[in-house]
Amino acid sequence: MPHRLYIVATSGLAKETAQLADAICRVTPLWDEIAYISQDRKEIGRKLPFGVVVGTDELLIAAAESIDVAIGIGAPTARKRVAQALTQYSHLRFPNLIHPKALVDPDWVRLGIGNAVAAGCVMTCDIEIGDFNLFNLNVTVAHDARIGSYNVFNPSCNVSGNVQIDSEVLAGTGSQVLEKLQIASRCMLGAGAVLTRSCDVEGTVLTGVPARPRT
Numbered sequence: 001m002p003h004r005l006y007i008v009a010t011s012g013l014a015k016e017t018a019q020l021a022d023a024i025c026r027v028t029p030l031w032d033e034i035a036y037i038s039q040d041r042k043e044i045g046r047k048l049p050f051g052v053v054v055g056t057d058e059l060l061i062a063a064a065e066s067i068d069v070a071i072g073i074g075a076p077t078a079r080k081r082v083a084q085a086l087t088q089y090s091h092l093r094f095p096n097l098i099h100p101k102a103l104v105d106p107d108w109v110r111l112g113i114g115n116a117v118a119a120g121c122v123m124t125c126d127i128e129i130g131d132f133n134l135f136n137l138n139v140t141v142a143h144d145a146r147i148g149s150y151n152v153f154n155p156s157c158n159v160s161g162n163v164q165i166d167s168e169v170l171a172g173t174g175s176q177v178l179e180k181l182q183i184a185s186r187c188m189l190g191a192g193a194v195l196t197r198s199c200d201v202e203g204t205v206l207t208g209v210p211a212r213p214r215t
């Protein structure tokens with residue numbers, strides 16, 4: 001049986017997650033094969049970039065040995081739902097996928113499990129990050145940031161020093177979070193927004209420069 005990494009989902013973000021795993025394997029061959037898991041049995045056998053759809057969640061749950069799983073979902077709430085469902089099974093492992101061209105020094109950045117860090121990301125020092133976050137291409141995270149779980153940072157988002165982000169936050173592409181700010185759970189920061197004030201109301205959608213709650 002090849003040592004596989006299973007990507008949960010078959011969307012564009014799932015394909016990009018497979019590509020991230022493939023880039024890691026070119027430097028450190030952690031897996032022999034990448035395979036996809038679909039919610040839809042009809043997708044079994046479908047060829048996607050970097051791998052084939054091999055089964056549904058049932059395949060993961062029924063596995064007799066420990067297996068590595070990555071969640072290829074880019075919507076924070078769905079990422080959380082799937083992560084919470086699968087972490088109940090102790091034989092499923094959720095490695096952090098860190099692209100070889102990301103700068104993340106493990107001495108200075110504490111990561112939980114199941115995080116994905118794409119090419120071009122830079123994280124500096126004294127940073128704490130929870131579980132199942134997605135840092136898409138070229139995201140930066142500065143000193144002393146505290147980031148919870150299930151957050152999704154779209155490409156080129158910049159998180160400044162001493163920022164605190166709860167969980168399930170979506171930070172749109174090119175968004176900026178200025179230093180020392182706090183963002184409550186499930187907030188959405190629109191593409192290109194510049195956050196200049198903390199937002200402590202969960203689920204607020206903020207857009208513009210400076211970012212303001214959408215009415």
Ligand SMILES: CC(C)(COP(=O)(O)OP(=O)(O)OC[C@H]1O[C@@H](n2cnc3c(N)ncnc32)[C@H](O)[C@@H]1OP(=O)(O)O)[C@@H](O)C(=O)NCCC(=O)NCCS
Nearest residue numbers: 136154155171172173188189190191192193205206207208
């Ligand atoms: C802010 C956001 C979450 C709102 O999503 P939504 O509720 O579906 O918003 P809609 O598309 O219905 O737009 C509603 C209004 O907000 C405006 N709007 C949407 N996104 C905006 C943004 N980032 N900045 C400024 N205005 C924005 C729309 O123009 C529209 O204005 P109108 O009512 O005057 O026409 C979303 O637009 C966004 O920016 N998501 C991030 C996307 C991203 O990062 N994509 C990259 C993927 S890798």
